[in-house]
Structures are given as C-alpha cells and as structure tokens.
Amino acid sequence: MIRPAGPTTLRGTGLTRTYRTRSGEVTAVCGVELEVREGEALGVVGPSGSGKSTLLSLLLAVERPDRGEVLFNGAPLTGRQQIRRARQAVQYIPQDPASSLDPRRSVERQLREPLRRFRVPGDHSRLVRDALEQVGLGTEHLDRRAHELSGGQAQRVAIARALVTRPRILLADEAVSGLDLPLRNQVLDLLQDQHVRGGLGLLFISHDLTAVRSLCERALVLDHGQVVEEGPADRLLESPRHPTTRQLVDAVPRLPA
Numbered sequence: 001m002i003r004p005a006g007p008t009t010l011r012g013t014g015l016t017r018t019y020r021t022r023s024g025e026v027t028a029v030c031g032v033e034l035e036v037r038e039g040e041a042l043g044v045v046g047p048s049g050s051g052k053s054t055l056l057s058l059l060l061a062v063e064r065p066d067r068g069e070v071l072f073n074g075a076p077l078t079g080r081q082q083i084r085r086a087r088q089a090v091q092y093i094p095q096d097p098a099s100s101l102d103p104r105r106s107v108e109r110q111l112r113e114p115l116r117r118f119r120v121p122g123d124h125s126r127l128v129r130d131a132l133e134q135v136g137l138g139t140e141h142l143d144r145r146a147h148e149l150s151g152g153q154a155q156r157v158a159i160a161r162a163l164v165t166r167p168r169i170l171l172a173d174e175a176v177s178g179l180d181l182p183l184r185n186q187v188l189d190l191l192q193d194q195h196v197r198g199g200l201g202l203l204f205i206s207h208d209l210t211a212v213r214s215l216c217e218r219a220l221v222l223d224h225g226q227v228v229e230e231g232p233a234d235r236l237l238e239s240p241r242h243p244t245t246r247q248l249v250d251a252v253p254r255l256p257a
C-alpha cells in the first residue's frame, strides 16, 4: 500500500441519509460531521435506531449519502479505485463478528481472503500468522473451521481478519455487545492494545458507554440521526448535558457498593 504523507483520516461531512418506507420517510442520519484519524479513538453512542449502523455504512461506502460526503485522506470516497484503497486501510468489525465467519472455510483461508481481495503485497502466510498472533492465537488454529472454535476464539479470528491487511483505522460496530464479561474485557484489551501500541485509529460504535470510555478519548452521541452531544468520553459519562446522554449514562449498570 502506498502510505499517505500524514496520518490516515476518514471524515464525514454533512452526512445525511433518508430511507423511504411504506409509512413515509425516515432520516436515519442527518447532517453528521465526524473525523476518525489514525492514532485516535472516537466512540459513537446512541440508543437503538439512532443511526449508528447507517453512519457506519456511509463511512464504509456501502451506502451513499443523500447529502454530504465521506473523505478518505481528504479525497471524496467515490470511484472503485479510491474505495478499494480505503477498504484496505479502513477495516471493519461487524456486529456479531463470530457469526460473520464462513463455517466451511479454515481459519487460514478466511484470513488470506482479504489479502487476496485487496491485492496486498508481501508474504501472505507471514501476514496471516502475524494477525493471529496479534489476537493471541497460535498457528494450531490455522486449520480449524469456525465450528471448531470457541466463541471467544471465533471472535478473535474475526478481529484478526480485520487486522490482517494492516489497516490504519478500524470501525467496530457493537463489537463487544452480547459478550460475557471476561470475553468483553479481553476484546476491549485487544482493541486498546492495537490502538495504544499500534497507533490504530478506532471508530467504536456501542450503546455501552463504559466500554466507550475505556477505549476512546472522545465520543459523540447520536439521537434520531443527529449528533446531540460530543466531547471527551470521560466528561460525557461524568457530566452528561443532553437528556439522551443522561439516559445512556443512567442505563450503565452499576456494581453494588
């Protein structure tokens, strides 16, 4: 990959996306401004239906905005070549990553696939082994198929698949929701390690404000497609200003004293 002179950036400006439904129109995302940079971690929180997944689809160029644009390293994210370049540098961990694995294919084949698709130069066997090691799995897992992995191992393989092309920015959609506490903490530690030691940029989408705080320096709160509050993640959790942020904070489970 030809590296840009500065840090890799992904920016959304004035992003708006409206869906037509049988009962009318739904503006899922409305005028959203955000930027994710290599080395920085940005959290996006919001209640169900607030537009988080739609925002992600726009940033990944899976969907096109009705208004506004996505800029990858300052250039509009349109056209096949630019999208291909962005997809290698900006990878994605889907909601429920474990079930996104192909049950018929070995771990090795699943990790090689993005390398082939994005025509990543270099020794693919080595890149695959490195990615597995980054998520704390040994080469004995290479021949296994998804059904031969534990839930936690499958989750790690899905994250390794996102890391194998050596992205500079990772977009994670509810990557720890639905996980039991030890596994949730393991995945958060893994992402934090990639962020802090590897300088990976993160866009971490979650309704779990404590997870956001543990990973992200900054966060923004979405409600009905709009950014209603943004700032340092600590500040949002400790002194929320907008009623939606307050509701999200009140929903954080508290440990008994």
Ligand SMILES: Nc1ncnc2c1ncn2[C@@H]1O[C@H](COP(=O)(O)OP(=O)(O)OP(=O)(O)O)[C@@H](O)[C@H]1O
Pocket (backbone or CB within 6 Å): 019, 020, 021, 026, 027, 028, 046, 047, 048, 049, 050, 051, 052, 053, 054, 055
């Ligand atoms: N393809 C679509 N067609 C019609 N409406 C849609 C479509 N995708 C999303 N929406 C609507 O847009 C709004 C935002 O949805 P979105 O999935 O982006 O929210 P979300 O914050 O990710 O929700 P959740 O946390 O429940 O996953 C919702 O009202 C949803 O019903």
